[in-house]
Each structure stands twice: as structure tokens, then as C-alpha cells.
Amino acid sequence: MASKFLSTQTVKATRGFAAQAAAKPAATEFSPVPREPVKTTTLSNGIVVTSIETNAPLSRVGIAFKAGSRNEPSGKEGIIHLLRMSSSLSTKQSTQFSLTRVINQAGAALTCTSGREHVLYSVDASRKQIDGVLPKLADAATQQVFKPWELSDNLYKIKLDLAAVQPETQVIELLHKVAFRTGLANSLFCPSHLVGKHTTEVLQSFVAANLRSDNAAVVGVGIPHDRLVAYAQSLALKAGQSCSGAPSKVHGGEVRVDTSSSLAYVAVAAPGASLADTKAMVAFALLQRALGAGIPVKYGSGAGSKLNQAVLGAGAVSSLNLNYSDAGLFGFVAAAPASDAGKVVSAATKVLRSASVNESQLSRAKAQLKADLLMVKENTGVLVEELALQALLNRADLLSTVDNVSITDVNAVASRLASAKLTVAAIGNLSNVPFVDEL
Amino acid sequence: MAVTKAPGFINQLRATLGRFAYNASGFNKYGLMHDDVLFETPDVEEAIRRLPQKVVDDRNYRIMRALQYSGLKKYLPREQWTKYEEDVKYLQPYLQEVIKERQEKESWEKLF
Numbered sequence: 073m074a075s076k077f078l079s080t081q082t083v084k085a086t087r088g089f090a091a092q093a094a095a096k097p098a099a100t101e102f103s104p105v106p107r108e109p110v111k112t113t114t115l116s117n118g119i120v121v122t123s124i125e126t127n128a129p130l131s132r133v134g135i136a137f138k139a140g141s142r143n144e145p146s147g148k149e150g151i152i153h154l155l156r157m158s159s160s161l162s163t164k165q166s167t168q169f170s171l172t173r174v175i176n177q178a179g180a181a182l183t184c185t186s187g188r189e190h191v192l193y194s195v196d197a198s199r200k201q202i203d204g205v206l207p208k209l210a211d212a213a214t215q216q217v218f219k220p221w222e223l224s225d226n227l228y229k230i231k232l233d234l235a236a237v238q239p240e241t242q243v244i245e246l247l248h249k250v251a252f253r254t255g256l257a258n259s260l261f262c263p264s265h266l267v268g269k270h271t272t273e274v275l276q277s278f279v280a281a282n283l284r285s286d287n288a289a290v291v292g293v294g295i296p297h298d299r300l301v302a303y304a305q306s307l308a309l310k311a312g313q314s315c316s317g318a319p320s321k322v323h324g325g326e327v328r329v330d331t332s333s334s335l336a337y338v339a340v341a342a343p344g345a346s347l348a349d350t351k352a353m354v355a356f357a358l359l360q361r362a363l364g365a366g367i368p369v370k371y372g373s374g375a376g377s378k379l380n381q382a383v384l385g386a387g388a389v390s391s392l393n394l395n396y397s398d399a400g401l402f403g404f405v406a407a408a409p410a411s412d413a414g415k416v417v418s419a420a421t422k423v424l425r426s427a428s429v430n431e432s433q434l435s436r437a438k439a440q441l442k443a444d445l446l447m448v449k450e451n452t453g454v455l456v457e458e459l460a461l462q463a464l465l466n467r468a469d470l471l472s473t474v475d476n477v478s479i480t481d482v483n484a485v486a487s488r489l490a491s492a493k494l495t496v497a498a499i500g501n502l503s504n505v506p507f508v509d510e511l
Numbered sequence: 512m513a514v515t516k517a518p519g520f521i522n523q524l525r526a527t528l529g530r531f532a533y534n535a536s537g538f539n540k541y542g543l544m545h546d547d548v549l550f551e552t553p554d555v556e557e558a559i560r561r562l563p564q565k566v567v568d569d570r571n572y573r574i575m576r577a578l579q580y581s582g583l584k585k586y587l588p589r590e591q592w593t594k595y596e597e598d599v600k601y602l603q604p605y606l607q608e609v610i611k612e613r614q615e616k617e618s619w620e621k622l623f
Contacts, residue, residue: 167612173619221561 111297117311118286120463121304123297131202131294132452134194135213136460139282141258142188150262151278152186154270157229159184161222163215171208180205188256192460218275227268239337239499246497247339250325285309289463293452320399324493326508336413336500341403342492347395350468354477355485356393356402361437362429363391382423387416397465410501421511427486434479445471530595539593540586541577546602558605566601
């Protein structure tokens with residue numbers, strides 16, 4: 073009897089699960105985790121609240137502003153680097169000590185990331201602890217005071233950051249500097265000659281002018297939307313827009329920095345797509361995958377990449393695609409031993425100039441791009457930043473557009489590269505690196 | 512009526528007593544201010560570290576001048592004595608902040 077009883081139970085249980093599975097709506101192609109859809113609310117003071125309830129035990133909340141290094145006044149570049157550094161310093165309400173200890177005690181993490189067009193203060197904590205740390209996030213993001221002695225006490229962090237900047241990062245910063253000249257040209261890192269020159273007043277006036285409610289977004293992953301709306305309403309932010317900088321234009325040009333390295337790092341770029349033009353943006357992203365963005369197989373030769381095929385293993389080349397609200401850059405970054413750098417850069421430039429894709433390359437690029445976009449949704453840290461950028465810069469969700477982009481669209485943007493004016497940035501041992509007019 | 516008069520009277524008394532005590536303490540005869548002659552506890556040292564450079568320079572000047580006159584066994588000319596009304600407690604806001612921070616740390620250490 074006992075065994076019979078058990079067996080009926082088992083069958084019932086199985087049926088129960090089967091019935092539940094059948095009752096669920098058909099899962100879409102890509103949704104490994106049951107998530108609720110993205111919800112967005114715009115408050116009366118202009119703050120955009122966007123959240124996605126992941127039903128996961130970890131919550132992440134961010135306060136983002138559409139203000140970045142491009143908003144820095146000239147002669148005072150590097151403010152954004154100091155903002156990152158100052159995110160854990162004393163605020164109007166909390167001391168540096170209490171800010172750090174409350175975050176630590178909750179097992180949470182407070183970070184400040186910034187780009188050329190955005191600043192994002194975010195905190196992650198377990199769902200139970202998030203309520204305790206949200207006030208500290210509000211403090212850090214909206215109540216900065218920048219006490220002079222704390223700034224000078226923490227200056228070593230800026231120096232440490234600058235010493236740790238890798239040449240592959242530096243070459244991208246140099247590329248921006250020469251390509252845009254102003255605005256987007258400003259680096260994410262403080263220029264070394266301005267370290268320690270930013271006073272409390274300079275930082276406070278930047279914050280007062282740029283971190284305002286009309287260009288703010290509050291984003292959350294793993295938090296109920298109404299809870300986040302109430303939180304956003306409690307933020308004390310000045311109303312109004314930030315001063316928008318001059319529109320960006322890609323100028324051609326060249327910058328070369330000689331160092332004692334045995335390698336040469338070279339970035340070559342042409343005008344790319346801005347965030348406003350979603351179709352061109354996706355087309356460039358697909359072209360980037362076709363030309364090769366990193367090596368998808370570990371220790372592989374990157375045989376699928378046109379750039380890698382062209383340089384025949386003499387150096388590492390990866391295609392570059394950067395999009396900003398009103399401008400973009402498309403090109404490649406190469407690293408090669410000094411003796412081969414000339415060959416590598418010339419061959420890669422030839423590929424860039426004559427770029428085109430066929431059907432099989434395009435379908436591979438589409439698969440790679442979709443995987444990359446989905447990977448962004450997988451990592452909640454990146455997802456918070458992605459939601460913030462979508463809210464602040466009206467950036468569209470690209471996933472739905474990928475399939476609508478045809479081979480003619482991609483080849484149309486590729487043909488622009490044939491005659492585009494090039495910008496070249498190079499750092500390292502440049503003895504064999506060709507000049508821009510030789511490319 | 513007595514109620515409205517009392518605070519004025521007390522304030523006046525306090526000011527008079529304060530001025531008397533200030534002049535009796537003697538440091539003003541060397542041109543020093545109240546916050547120049549605080550006992551240098553770790554709190555005071557930290558507060559001094561946070562002062563703006565201009566305020567520190569003025570403070571150091573007053574202290575050096577006082578040491579010079581003290582060595583000469585002389586007071587400053589009477590018109591250069593610091594007056595009770597002109598004394599600025601320039602260190603107090605910084606000192607209060609340092610003390611608050613220390614107390615906050617101590618209460619945390621007790622809790623955890």
C-alpha cells in the first residue's frame with residue numbers, strides 16, 4: 073500500500089508541474105530569468121524613474137545624471153575624475169566615516185562611474201538591506217560638499233589612477249582629444265597638470281550647474297517600481313536643465329606620443345553613428361562585429377575577424393565603435409611590436425577603407441551582436457548603467473532593431489568609410505607608425 | 512515686564528563678566544585671540560590642519576609676534592591689544608566638526 077501511495081503522489085506531483093508549465097505564457101526566445109517588464113515613470117520635476125523587477129535577491133539602484141566630462145568648463149578638465157574620487161567623501165548630511173561604515177555594515181557597495189556624457193552613482197545590496205543604504209546613495213549623489221581638506225587628503229587616489237592608466241586606454245583618450253577638440257574631447261581622467269588644482273568652489277559650481285532634476289534618472293534592478301518612485305520623489309535636486317555644450321563634430325587629425333614602450337598602440341577612426349540614428353548605430357555595430365571586436369574563442373587566432381586576417385598575426389587589432397548623443401567614432405585599435413606596427417596599421421586601414429559584408433558574415437555579426445546585447449542584460453551592474461543611458465540619452469533598446477537592419481544598410485555605412493577623414497592617435501614606440509597622410 | 516527685561520539684563524551681565532575675564536586672562540595684551548591659545552589636543556590639531564591657508568598664516572603671525580614680545584618682557588602698545596568685541600573664534604566651527612566626527616566614531620566603536 074505504502075509504495076502504491078507514494079507512486080500516486082509522484083505521478084500527481086509530476087502532473088502538477090506539467091500543468092503549471094502548460095499554463096505559463098510561451099516564453100520568448102531570450103528570457104532565462106522570469107523578469108517583469110521595464111517600467112518607466114517621469115516625475116513632475118523631470119526625474120525619469122526606470123526599473124526592472126528581476127525577483128532576484130540582489131537589488132541595485134542608481135542615480136544618474138546626463139552630465140559628463142563633455143560638460144567640464146575649459147581649463148578645468150578633470151572635474152569628472154574628481155567626482156568619481158569624491159563619491160565616498162563627506163556630504164551635507166553624513167561624514168565620510170558614517171557613509172563608509174553604513175555601506176560596509178549592510179554588506180553593500182557604493183560606486184560612482186562616469187563617462188563623457190553621464191555620471192552614475194549606484195549602490196548594490198541584498199534586498200533586505202537596500203532600504204538602509206538608499207539614504208546614503210541619495211547623500212552621495214545629491215548632497216556633495218567637497219571639503220577642501222578631504223580633497224587634498226585623497227589626491228593620492230587621482231595620482232594612483234593616472235599611474236595605472238593603460239596605454240590602450242590612453243590611446244582612446246588621445247583619439248577623442250584630437251577627433252573632437254572640445255566637449256567630447258575631454259578625458260575621463262584628470263590631466264596631470266591639473267591634479268590638485270580643482271578647488272571646492274569649482275567642484276560645487278559644476279555640481280550645481282549640471283546635476284539637476286531635469287537631467288536625472290533613477291534606475292533600479294531588483295526593486296519594486298513604486299518603491300523607487302517614492303525614493304526618487306524624496307531626492308533634493310535643483311530643478312532645471314544643465315548647460316548643454318556645443319554640438320560635437322569629428323575633425324580629422326593626428327596625435328603621437330612617444331614612450332619607452334617596445335610596443336606601439338594606434339587608434340584610427342572615422343566619423344561613426346550618433347545615438348540619435350538607431351539604424352546607423354546598429355549597422356555600425358554589425359560592421360564592427362564583422363571586422364572583428366575581440367577574439368571570441370580563447371587563445372584563438374580570431375580567424376573570423378577581417379582585421380585579424382589582414383594583419384596575419386603581426387599584432388592585435390580590434391574594431392572600435394563609439395556612440396555619443398550627437399556624434400560617433402568608428403575605426404580600430406591596434407597594438408603591435410614597434411617593428412611590425414607600420415605593416416599592421418597600413419593593412420588594418422586598408423580593411424577599414426574597403427569594408428563590406430556578405431550575407432554569411434552579416435548573419436554571424438547579428439548573432440554576435442545579439443549575444444553581446446543580451447550579456448548586458450545578464451549582468452545587473454551593466455544593466456543599471458544601460459537603463460540609465462537609455463533613460464538619459466533616449467537611447468533605444470537595440471535588440472529589436474538588429475533583425476531589421478539589412479545588408480544594404482550595413483554596406484551603406486561601410487561605404488562612408490572609404491572616403492572619410494581619418495583621425496589617428498598613437499602612443500608607444502612609433503618609429504614605424506605611418507602618419508595620417510600616409511594612410 | 513520683569514520677564515521681558517530679564518534676558519537683556521542677563522546678556523548685559525554676561526558681556527560685562529566676559530569682557531572682564533577676557534582682559535584679566537592677559538593673552539590679548541600680546542595681540543592673541545582666544546582660539547590662538549587653546550591647549551593643543553588631537554582635536555585642536557586636526558581642526559588647525561583644516562583651516563584655510565590665509566587663516567593659518569594670520570594665526571602663526573600673531574603667535575610669533577606674541578613670542579617675540581614675551582621674550583622682550585613687553586606687551587604690545589595698548590591700541591594693538593585684541594579687544595573682546597574683535598576676537599573671532601575662527602577655529603570653533605572646525606573644532607566642533609572634528610569633535611562631532613570623533614564622537615560619531617566612538618559611538619560606532621561601542622556598537623560594533
